[in-house]
Amino acid sequence: MGKGSIVLKSVDQISLMQEANSIVSEVLTMLKGLVEPGITTWDLDKLAEDLCVRRKARPAFKGYRGFPGSICVSINEEVVHGIPSRRRKLKTGDIISIDFGTEYKGFFGDSAITLSVRKVDPEITRLLQVTEESLNKGIEQVVAGNRVGDISRAIQEHVEGNGFSIVRQFVGHGIGCSLHEAPEIPNFYQGERTARLLPGMVLAIEPMVNVGTHKVKVLKDGWTVITRDKKPSAHFEHSVAVTEEGPVILSRREK
Ligand code: MG
Ligand code: MG
Numbered sequence: 001m002g003k004g005s006i007v008l009k010s011v012d013q014i015s016l017m018q019e020a021n022s023i024v025s026e027v028l029t030m031l032k033g034l035v036e037p038g039i040t041t042w043d044l045d046k047l048a049e050d051l052c053v054r055r056k057a058r059p060a061f062k063g064y065r066g067f068p069g070s071i072c073v074s075i076n077e078e079v080v081h082g083i084p085s086r087r088r089k090l091k092t093g094d095i096i097s098i099d100f101g102t103e104y105k106g107f108f109g110d111s112a113i114t115l116s117v118r119k120v121d122p123e124i125t126r127l128l129q130v131t132e133e134s135l136n137k138g139i140e141q142v143v144a145g146n147r148v149g150d151i152s153r154a155i156q157e158h159v160e161g162n163g164f165s166i167v168r169q170f171v172g173h174g175i176g177c178s179l180h181e182a183p184e185i186p187n188f189y190q191g192e193r194t195a196r197l198l199p200g201m202v203l204a205i206e207p208m209v210n211v212g213t214h215k216v217k218v219l220k221d222g223w224t225v226i227t228r229d230k231k232p233s234a235h236f237e238h239s240v241a242v243t244e245e246g247p248v249i250l251s252r253r254e255k
Contacts (some may be wrong), residue, residue: 003099006174006182008200013107014241014250017176017202020251021109021239023055023102024040028113029253031071031100035115037092041073044098045084052102060101060108060179067223071097072112079208079216079225079233082171095128099206101179108179110204111251112237123211124232127164131209131234134166135157138187138205142240142247148194149181155207156188167208167233169216170225175204175239197242202250206237 009017027048034044048137049070052059060069067081074082074097075090090096095138097113114128133154141150159166172185183195187207210216212231219226227233241248 004107004152004182006195006201007176008198008253009176009241010200011200013176013202013203015191015242016107017109017239018020018104018250020057020104020107021111023052023057023104024100024109024111025251025253026055027051027100028111031098032113032115035090035096036115037090037117039077039090040086041082041084041088041090042086045069045071046071048100053223057102057104060103060110061099064179068099073097074099074224074233074235077230079210079227080235081223083221083223090117090167093233095120095124095232099237102177106177108175108177108181109251110175110237110239112206112235114234114236125239127209127211127232130159130162130164131207134207134209135205135236135238138207139238139240139247139249141196142203142242144197144199144244145166145244146184146197147192147217148197149189149192151203151205152186152194153189159209162205165210165212165214167210167214167216170208171220172204172206172237175202176213199242199244201242202239203242204237204239206235208233218223
């Protein structure tokens with residue numbers, strides 16, 4: 001993932017990606033209204049897929065390397081790539097991260113949010129806030145002439161400055177007519193030798209932030225990533241185009 005050369009998109013291609021991402025944001029906004037104690041992650045998955053198909057898009061994660069769901073749904077200590085399940089009901093105090101992608105007219109959209117189920121611990125509320133803020137700090141660096149490392153550094157500084165840790169094992173990515181393209185977008189700084197940002201690049205920036213250790217492991221289902229210390233984790237993602245006028249968030253949701 002994220003290997004190979006960086007593909008620049010034309011203005012017309014970016015507007016198709018905007019359409020793919022507007023379906024993603026419509027689905028996430030709908031799911032946000034459904035996250036309540038008692039609903040299963042299976043129900044959320046089916047409703048996401050239904051709306052996506054009605055919009056004439058394909059749920060991009062379904063079947064990706066054999067992934068069984070349309071959404072990735074990760075609760076509490078689950079970081080990313082959780083599998084929807086009929087047995088998993090949400091309960092008050094949970095946090096749920098929902099990651100969704102579409103393929104539409106040959107282009108991909110990808111975005112994620114983390115939501116609290118009713119009232120959660122104040123420290124968890126702060127985790128969600130800091131994670132979303134760190135995404136926004138990263139997006140502010142999406143300026144032609146900057147480097148990928150500027151995005152990484154802005155995210156890492158905000159997360160660690162607030163006492164949380166940033167996952168290193170999974171990273172953001174370029175996106176276009178593939179779900180995962182070059183360049184990789186790490187959420188931690190790896191030195192100056194990273195790609196220069198050019199107009200026409202589209203980047204899926206996705207910090208994964210943990211309360212405790214940054215270390216994670218994959219469960220026996222082969223997909224679900226959890227924190228090693230079982231402390232909670234949050235995830236936010238936007239697909240963002242680099243333009244002459246600065247960052248354009250293709251997956252922006254209405255407030
Ligand atoms: Mg995603
Ligand atoms: Mg992604």
